[in-house]
Amino acid sequence: MVPVKEIVSKSILRKYKKIESWFLTFYGMNLYRGCAHNCVYCDGRSEKYQVDGEFGEDVIVKINAIDLLRRELDSKRKRIPFKQGYVGVGGGVGDSYQPVEKKYELTRKTLHILYEKKFPVHVLTKSTLVKRDIDILKKINEQNRAIVSMSFSSADDKISSLFEPRVPSPSERLETIRFLKGEGIACGMYLMPVIPFITDTPEQIENTVKKAKNAGVDFIIFSGMTLKEGRQKNYFMEVIHKNYLDLVVDYHNIYKSNKWGSPIETYHNSIYQTFNIISRRFKVPQRIPPHLFSDLLSENDLVVVILEHIDYFMKMQGKKSPYGYAAYSISQLKEPLSKMKSDLKSIRGVGSFTEKIILEILETGISSYYEKLLLG
Numbered sequence: 001m002v003p004v005k006e007i008v009s010k011s012i013l014r015k016y017k018k019i020e021s022w023f024l025t026f027y028g029m030n031l032y033r034g035c036a037h038n039c040v041y042c043d044g045r046s047e048k049y050q051v052d053g054e055f056g057e058d059v060i061v062k063i064n065a066i067d068l069l070r071r072e073l074d075s076k077r078k079r080i081p082f083k084q085g086y087v088g089v090g091g092g093v094g095d096s097y098q099p100v101e102k103k104y105e106l107t108r109k110t111l112h113i114l115y116e117k118k119f120p121v122h123v124l125t126k127s128t129l130v131k132r133d134i135d136i137l138k139k140i141n142e143q144n145r146a147i148v149s150m151s152f153s154s155a156d157d158k159i160s161s162l163f164e165p166r167v168p169s170p171s172e173r174l175e176t177i178r179f180l181k182g183e184g185i186a187c188g189m190y191l192m193p194v195i196p197f198i199t200d201t202p203e204q205i206e207n208t209v210k211k212a213k214n215a216g217v218d219f220i221i222f223s224g225m226t227l228k229e230g231r232q233k234n235y236f237m238e239v240i241h242k243n244y245l246d247l248v249v250d251y252h253n254i255y256k257s258n259k260w261g262s263p264i265e266t267y268h269n270s271i272y273q274t275f276n277i278i279s280r281r282f283k284v285p286q287r288i289p290p291h292l293f294s295d296l297l298s299e300n301d302l303v304v305v306i307l308e309h310i311d312y313f314m315k316m317q318g319k320k321s322p323y324g325y326a327a328y329s330i331s332q333l334k335e336p337l338s339k340m341k342s343d344l345k346s347i348r349g350v351g352s353f354t355e356k357i358i359l360e361i362l363e364t365g366i367s368s369y370y371e372k373l374l375l376g
């Protein structure tokens, strides 16, 4: 067990400025800071996130998280009602089902509160410990909805043992997805990050997508790896030097120093293309599909999410897209779109075609154009 430090936190719930269309959340939380899973590529290690101590070795437990959450979710104390959408549990700077959870059970208690308060929940984890909470996840799912997503860098157990040294193997994670699906819970795979030149090859991606499909995932969301200068990059490159010396130059060629640590565009585009072709071949949605959210969101947020998803597919095809901008403008509106039907083009970024998409969503709850992009 890694050293654990208990702290009293000032707040727990993080609210986003607009709905997060990768996860369909308005709210998220980090119950723990730092992560004993110690994935080599973890960007929680970057100085940007200000996680105290040695990342992977020290874990901070927000000991008052449950009291805080009860208070922050008390609707009587709020002037503005809570936004509709999933509440995100996990991700960020520490896995909510890392080993300390066995003792503290902050995640389990959080799920109980979210059930009492009738929120839908989206859990993101790499740990099979999530199975422990199947009783409460099923209750949430029956009442509202629950999604459990597991993150992977590949489905290759051997590679994972080097880059994700303290995490259950991909085979065990896939087995967990099978189990959850058998219990009626929707499951996603976050295939992020793929590790350049190691798990981003067509063979590796195909192997991962195929296994995910066989396990029954409802969607796979894909992303490349960022390497921020400083702790994160140094730690990661040390492992590459030791184990893949011949790749060092390739890494230098794609990671030029920039604030976000993102790889160069040509590399980024090529891995997305590979994933796009393979996921379409296996008919796996690359975004959370509408049947998991269309009845949960306000009409404006439904439009925002669908436009952002369309934006993703446009950019994937190398096309310019006005949809992201239009989505952002809509996310800032106070008025429901259904009251502005004749005036939609006054919204920044909304042209004739976007107007047509919005009207169809308002009328039917879905966009046929979007559905074609998602599954076509």
Ligand code: SF4
Pocket (backbone or CB within 6 Å): 035, 036, 037, 038, 039, 041, 042, 043, 044, 091, 092, 093, 094, 095, 126
């Ligand atoms: S499980 Fe997630 S948060 Fe934990 S070390 Fe791995 S990537 Fe980071």
